[in-house]
Amino acid sequence: MAVVGEEMEPELADPGLQARALMRGSGEATLATLSRPGVQGGMDGWPMPSLVLVAFDLDATPLLLISRLAEHTRNLEGDPRCGLLFDGTGGHADRLTGPRLSVQGYAERSGDTRLLERFIARHPSASAYAGFRDFALWRLDPRRGHMVAGFGRIHGLSATDLRLAPVDWTSLAGRATDIVAHMNDDHAEAIGLYATRLLDRPPGDWRMTGIDPEGCDLRCGTLTARLAFDNRVRNAEAARAELVRLAGEARGRKG
Template sequence: MIADDPRARGEPEPPASAARRLVRAALKGSLATLDRQTGHPYASLVLVATEPDGAPLFLISRLAWHTRNLEADARASLLLDGTGGLAEPLTGGRLTLIGEVRPTASATARGRFLARHPGAEGYAGFADFSMYAMAVARAHWVGGFGRIVDLAPADLATDVAGAADLIAAETGILAHMNADHADAVALYATALAQKPPGSWRMSGIDPDGIDLLHCTTNDAARIDFDTRVRTPDAARAALISLARRARGVGQGGTQA
């Protein structure tokens, strides 16, 4: 949570928190499936989004090798790389998720994926493309040399119990924030996520926080709420609190 973010004090972020942040901020990953003919690992680049509970989502074509592999054996792993921009990549964070990837009929999957990847609108309606979700069985976090931790699914998941109204209101909240409060969204990115200025928009909201997307540079950010929210009213209060905090940082204050 931002109010108790160790990074603001110059301390390492706890592994579970850093891993959750990477899952939410990632736009792409390396999906490894089992080759249906030889059984060898087959790794491919995929775009990634998340469900409200944090489950990874993919919009993939059944013509692709990885999809054909999944039809034969749903076991897979997903590597998310958080080392971009580092002079020494092995000092940065990366996360391997291990589980099964299957088609999903979730009511939120397609909308959340397209909010994260607007360019996918051009092919999302093709007959061979479908939404898939990953059920994570375990995870392996490497935060740099000597910072290696195995994580359980519960360490990564967002508790969505009691948050049905918030999830149902997500599309409206995003539209309102991006149309009427674009200045606040941009300030979230620059002041709280330490991102460069530009055209930022909210691409997701869940009980634990918000996802941001730069409209032209394919950059993304994750910002956690101070406390978990479960209703649209609570989300509104949390967004106002973030804006106040961001303005304080912009005026020379700190996040802590």
Template sequence: MNEAKTPERSPGAHIRSLMRSLDRATLSTGMVNGDGWPYGSLVMTAADQDGSPLLLLSDLAEHTANFNADPRVSLLFDGTTGLAEPLTGARVSVLGRVKKIEDERMAERYLRHHPSARMFAGFKDFNFYRVSVERAHIVAGFGEIHWVEASNILSERVPELEEAEAGIVEHMNEDHADAIQLYSSVLLGRDGEGWEMTGCDPEGCDLRLGGAIARLDYDAPVRDADETRKALVSLVKRARQSAAE
């Protein structure tokens, strides 16, 4: 998925946006049985409400053995796909420590983003993990290179919205599929029928159609279900006005 970096967006906000809008990354760990040699693997990701990466991983995987010995990891999020000149696009290496979680809300958030992963989630040798971000390095084109600390990357946690998210997503998919279709086709210019919402956070909502994903940002951050409803209604109005022009 490609996105243009707007001038007013800070490097930290740009990093958070990449983590939210992409569904996979390259996980780098140090080989426990290989004298610390770096080991890279493809993992499917979701971002928690604050932007922290969430993972579902097998105990049998090489990377799991590696970070069980040393929890320090790096995740490379690549936002350059499809660009004629990939090196002009944005990519970010996120450094942090990975930790196993037993949090139903986080697990469900991941599984809404990756429905096919439900078949693995119940296996005893699969577990959910959260990466506690410490800092990140973003390269977003010539002269746009920054190291950014976690305090400037992650957004503030909003407990009211965390609790309400599952209900909002279910309501939108069951009762407002037409609105979601307007978001995808009119506001995001994405093809296909049957887009569904997979998550919402303080800054926007996430959509999926089969293997395709899309990210739609709000005009302003929200803090609870009522503010989310108003933001979604505003986006519908904008989409209908654009479609009528």
């Protein structure tokens, strides 16, 4: 427990849940790779940080779409060990009191078109270069996490804390794209209410870009938002029930 003034901050009931929420709510991250041999200046093996766009599989595995022309990609080809820093401190008067998460793991190239589609849905601008020969999708296999959830609240996380088990997402995976398309085509009003009444975002042409067992991602132009589910959904029927429930909750709130 951490003391703030005269009050005690409660410990997190589920640090893994908050860690996954922090990751899934991030559109970018700092990627740290190890400089490959032959780098100018004799910096072989030194950590090199860079900024990357990030998306996530249904189990919260981080996904990167990166070019082989980039230094970090060539570093990963030589040594797949890497780290990602997710920064959730925006909006805090003292940034060091906000949450942040470091994830260490191994990066591997993936040819899974489903994962590429999830990345492009999350970052539509990526469609302009996703087909270029030098670009490839990479996934990060997490081994350890280190989360600072707030002042003095520090948690070490295992790989199982950072990703959902297959039983939680396998059934949903085959229907996720259809659910998103159905919501955008037939329930645009509900998506708008999710954004404006449940998440306090400005009105606009909000679209759903992805869904997973713990929530869904929304976008309007350059604005993004993450709507967390109260109940974990493991299949299409449970997803429908949760989305209907949230639409009813949104309609019950005053605009």
